[in-house]
Amino acid sequence: MNTQGLPKSMKALVLKHTSEPPTVQNVETPQPTLGSAVVRVLRVKVISYSREVMNGTRNYQFPMPLIPGFSAIGRVAAVGADATKIKPGDLVHMDTTIRSRDNPSDVFLAGVADGYTAGSKRLMKDVWRNWTCAEYCRAPLENLAVLDERRLLGSPGEGGLGYKIDDLSFISTxxxxxxxxxxxxxxxxxxxxxxxxxxxxxxxxxxxxxxxxxxxxxxxxxxxxxxxxxxxxxxxxxxxxxxxxxxxxxxxxxxxxxxxxxxxxxxxxxxxxxxxxxxxxxxxxxxxxxxxxxxxxxxxxxxxxxxxxxxxxxxxxKWMYERSDIPDLIKLVEHGILKIGEKAGSHTYGSFPLEQWKEAWDLAAEHTGLGDQVLMQP
Incomplete structure (x- = not known):
């Protein structure tokens, strides 16, 4: 298979069971398939109740072993043969809400919970089990929204909004x-x-x-x-x-x-x-x-x-949002109508490597106000 320059292995946070803490392991790097792309993960938004999900307190259901995660910001590293818009090098928002392509009511949160239907549970177990707490993540093409990097991260003097990569994680909230x-x-x-x-x-x-x-x-x-x-x-x-x-x-x-x-x-x-x-x-x-x-x-x-x-x-x-809502909201951000970052009172309290997952999860549980963010940086 053409790896498009992907490394053979990568670091990932692996949860084997909710009764044991996760560990950072070297695992095989995922490869792009039809309908998917492999993304180099830059920032992962840590939800405030991550530790309660992963230690079983919230009783969320998901298959194990699992590479957990949530929505993320990343850069496309490789694409499946049928990708016609998304290309390597694109900065993207990776949405955690995955829907079946032939039955949208089969929906689940990748890296968090397997949903409420037999179809959603099978889809997470057999197809999209592993998610963004890793150096690379394979994601459905439809879950990747290309971001206008020049507009979002560019300097105001050159027509940009002057945001930082960390700021973009607020989009998922x-x-x-x-x-x-x-x-x-x-x-x-x-x-x-x-x-x-x-x-x-x-x-x-x-x-x-x-x-x-x-x-x-x-x-x-x-x-x-x-x-x-x-x-x-x-x-x-x-x-x-x-x-x-x-x-x-x-x-x-x-x-x-x-x-x-x-x-x-x-x-x-x-x-x-x-x-x-x-x-x-x-x-x-x-x-x-x-x-x-x-x-x-x-x-x-x-x-x-x-x-x-x-x-x-x-x-x-309403549970989460529709797929069509994602580009609409991103347009509000890119046009400067909806503020993110410090302009919206958002503050990132830390950006942690995979090895410091506990510090990240604990800190996220402490900071749950408007714009509070804790991130992981695989």
């Missing part, structure tokens, strides 16, 4: 709320309630909604975190804040000061399934409003059914 906000067709000029808004994805939702032209009411438990969020965004005059107190009446009265909202975007963590914000936000919506549920709840949540029914509201669930 922004994609998640973009999927939900686009799914409910958020329009410029509308008002959207985002809750909780002070975590990594909630904060990103505020940035994305503003870039889409909306006004935002950000809800969160911590008043100082809400104040920091408002001071960080590029257009603070378009952000109002309401504290989650646990009392629906108090929250609803606070939300009412800003008038009926057009939409509600929920992205609460698993432990927030009984949070009061779910009800107070819905009670504060106008007739015909739209609701996007992207929270990671594992338990059933209570919603005001009669209000949703009488006000003709649309209630939509």
């Amino acid at each position: 922004l994609l998640v709320p973009y999927g939900g906000l686009k799914d409910i067709e958020l329009q410029a000029g509308q008002t959207v309630i985002v809750a909780p808004a002070t975590g990594p994805f909630g904060g990103a939702a505020v940035l994305v909604a503003l870039a889409m032209g909306a006004r935002v009411i950000a809800m969160g438990r911590n008043a100082s975190s809400l104040a920091k969020l408002k001071s960080t965004v590029p257009t603070p005059e378009l952000v109002e804040t309401v504290q989650i107190t646990g009392d629906v009446k108090t929250e609803t009265e606070a939300l009412a000061k800003f008038g009926p909202a057009d939409a509600f975007f929920d992205i609460g963590p698993p432990e927030a399934y009984q949070s009061s914000h779910l009800k107070s936000a819905i009670l504060s919506l106008r007739h015909g409003a739209k609701i996007s549920l992207m929270g990671g709840y594992r338990e059933d949540v209570a919603i005001p059914h009669v209000v949703i029914m009488h006000k003709n509201m649309q209630l939509r669930g």
Whole structure:
């Protein structure tokens, strides 16, 4: 097979079992096949709950041994014979959400979880088992989005945005709320309630909604975190804040000061399934409003059914985002409409080699605010 200059072996982080820590090993370098490319991994975004996934605490299912990972920034090293656009040398965003080509409902998160269908589980086990915590990664062509390197990394004096490679990793965080906000067709000029808004994805939702032209009411438990969020965004005059107190009446009265909202975007963590914000936000919506549920709840949540029914509201669930959402969001970044890096309040706390996986995972668990990033650099 033509290796297109790829080395015979590479370093990779290998998880043999959730009861044992992963180890860095020399393994065979993957080769490009039809429909794929091999990418030299430059930066891997470390999700805040990586250690809980890999030690089995979250009970995510995936085949082992496994090279874990998440979305990444990389440079194409070799391509399959059917690649007509992507070429070696391209800087790319590698999306972790893999879908079956003949059944898009078979979907899973590469390097993290094998999904909910027999097809998704087989696809991860037999085809795309290993992911980005390695020097090289083989990925589906459709999961690679070519980035305008000159525009993104070029100097402002030459028409560039002056970002660094680390900054580009924030794209993967922004994609998640973009999927939900686009799914409910958020329009410029509308008002959207985002809750909780002070975590990594909630904060990103505020940035994305503003870039889409909306006004935002950000809800969160911590008043100082809400104040920091408002001071960080590029257009603070378009952000109002309401504290989650646990009392629906108090929250609803606070939300009412800003008038009926057009939409509600929920992205609460698993432990927030009984949070009061779910009800107070819905009670504060106008007739015909739209609701996007992207929270990671594992338990059933209570919603005001009669209000949703009488006000003709649309209630939509959304897991991740559509493939077509990726180039759309990247265009927002490349055009300078959606900021990343320091301009968006993003900060990278460290970029670690594979051997320091524990330090990376521990640090990511500590820093979960808006724009907080920990990266791995294989």
